[in-house]
Amino acid sequence: DTAVSQTPKYLVTQMGNDKSIKCEQNLGHDTMYWYKQDSKKFLKIMFSYNNKELIINETVPNRFSPKSPDKAHLNLHINSLELGDSAVYFCASSHFKGGILKLFFGSGTQLSVL
Amino acid sequence: QKEVEQNSGPLSVPEGAIASLNCTYSDRGSQSFFWYRQYSGKSPELIMFIYSNGDKEDGRFTAQLNKASQYVSLLIRDSQPSDSATYLCAVNLRPLSGAGSYQLTFGKGTKLSVIP
Numbered sequence: 604d605t606a607v608s609q610t611p612k613y614l615v616t617q618m619g620n621d622k623s624i625k626c627e628q629n630l631g632h633d634t635m636y637w638y639k640q641d642s643k644k645f646l647k648i649m650f651s652y653n654n655k656e657l658i659i660n661e662t663v664p665n666r667f668s669p670k671s672p673d674k675a676h677l678n679l680h681i682n683s684l685e686l687g688d689s690a691v692y693f694c695a696s697s698h699f700k701g702g703i704l705k706l707f708f709g710s711g712t713q714l715s716v717l
Numbered sequence: 718q719k720e721v722e723q724n725s726g727p728l729s730v731p732e733g734a735i736a737s738l739n740c741t742y743s744d745r746g747s748q749s750f751f752w753y754r755q756y757s758g759k760s761p762e763l764i765m766f767i768y769s770n771g772d773k774e775d776g777r778f779t780a781q782l783n784k785a786s787q788y789v790s791l792l793i794r795d796s797q798p799s800d801s802a803t804y805l806c807a808v809n810l811r812p813l814s815g816a817g818s819y820q821l822t823f824g825k826g827t828k829l830s831v832i833p
Contacts, residue, residue, distance in 0.1 A: 636820070643725075643825065644755070644803055644805075644825060644826045644828075645823070645825045645826075646761065646805060646823040646826075647823070648820055648821075648822070651820060659820055693760060693761075702748060702749065702768065703749050703766060703768065703809075704749065704809050704820075704821060705751075705763060705766070706751075706761075706763070706807075706821055707763075708760040708761050708762075709760060710759070710760050711759075711760050
């Protein structure tokens with residue numbers, strides 16, 4: 604009965620490959636995100652989608668392409684993987700009420716590029 | 718550059734002591750403030766939020782906010798070994814446009830170790 608689920612949990616791949624991470628939320632939230640957490644635990648926003656529309660697109664290489672087929676799903680496709688892409692990628696969805704934004708995270712995908 | 722700053726630690730406290738975690742932020746327009754706890758290998762989990770000046774208490778946790786000083790803190794009373802984790806401070810910045818562009822900006826986290 605997971606609220607925000609992402610797959611796979613672990614992803615090990617070679618440089619230059621293309622890979623995708625999938626995310627689904629069953630909370631009925633309108634907004635979903637991708638965050639990247641580096642080895643020093645710094646959690647940085649990459650993208651935000653609101654009702655399937657791209658809202659936030661931080662300075663991210665265009666090798667990263669998010670896709671939202673519907674408001675419950677936000678996938679991340681990465682082309683031509685590089686060593687520096689190794690990190691934990693978290694999907695999240697948010698609930699905004701009374702001026703308070705609450706984020707709910709998926710369990711993360713640990714990406715290792717060799 | 719809108720930033721959220723935290724001391725990365727590690728912060729070590731003995732079991733039963735008070736752990737004090739601090740966070741400063743640069744954007745005076747920030748509206749609400751959050752503390753997330755992240756255990757090793759797990760996802761961040763919301764434990765407290767605060768949006769008014771003063772203190773907010775929830776069990777052993779107290780969040781304190783001082784908007785004039787742009788400072789938010791988290792106190793953990795009677796610290797337990799199970800509190801050992803990385804604590805992430807997050808700030809809800811003013812949106813660029815529309816409700817959908819709200820986002821949380823995170824600090825780099827403070828690693829807390831509670832020594833039995």
